[in-house]
């Protein structure tokens with residue numbers, strides 16, 4: 490609390506603020522953007538899977554749509570290694586793997602209206618209050634999914650946790666998305682989806698469209 494108060498006090502001092510702004514890199518500066526056309530050597534629609542796991546879905550999807558480019562984002566180093574080997578073995582040119590926290594990518598690094606689809610399947614729900622900081626979905630993430638999607642494009646979401654769906658689906662609508670009557674491709678095709686479908690577990694899925 491004391492640190493917070495100090496931060497507020499110092500930022501309220503116009504002289505201190507003027508000095509700080511001479512050195513502070515703005516969060517919308519180009520320094521923090523990624524450049525998919527440079528990454529793929531062409532300009533094509535970009536689809537991003539957040540928390541791609543072992544890549545069962547994104548590998549199939551990238552093979553199905555060679556005219557689009559795909560980025561699989563995964564936080565865990567161990568899982569990323571498996572993911573990258575599998576993506577590499579698939580031998581497709583339109584798929585890249587990034588080991589990083591997807592919140593950094595979406596909230597800070599992607600340009601406005603630059604993404605053609607997000608796929609977010611079975612994000613860890615972190616139900617305990619003390620783990621809340623690990624949860625992927627927050628109003629900030631929802632707002633940045635909205636900011637970075639092209640108009641008319643879709644964020645596809647699926648979860649096996651009813652309470653998490655009840656929390657994140659309204660959050661997406663509050664961010665400006667409209668529920669679309671579209672099939673959610675990963676809801677039955679990711680590694681986790683296949684396990685849950687085989688076990689007869691219910692899956693809660695929705696497609697959220699950014700209005701035109």
Ligand SMILES: C[S@@+](CC[C@H](N)C(=O)[O-])C[C@H]1O[C@@H](n2cnc3c(N)ncnc32)[C@H](O)[C@@H]1O
Pocket residue numbers: 539540541542543562563564565568589590591592609610611612613625679680681682
């Ligand atoms: C329950 S698994 C689901 C994997 C895959 N989507 C599937 O359906 O088979 C959730 C995955 O999200 C990854 N993950 C969790 N938080 C993340 C974050 N902030 N950024 C990127 N990946 C994340 C985890 O490491 C894990 O691989």
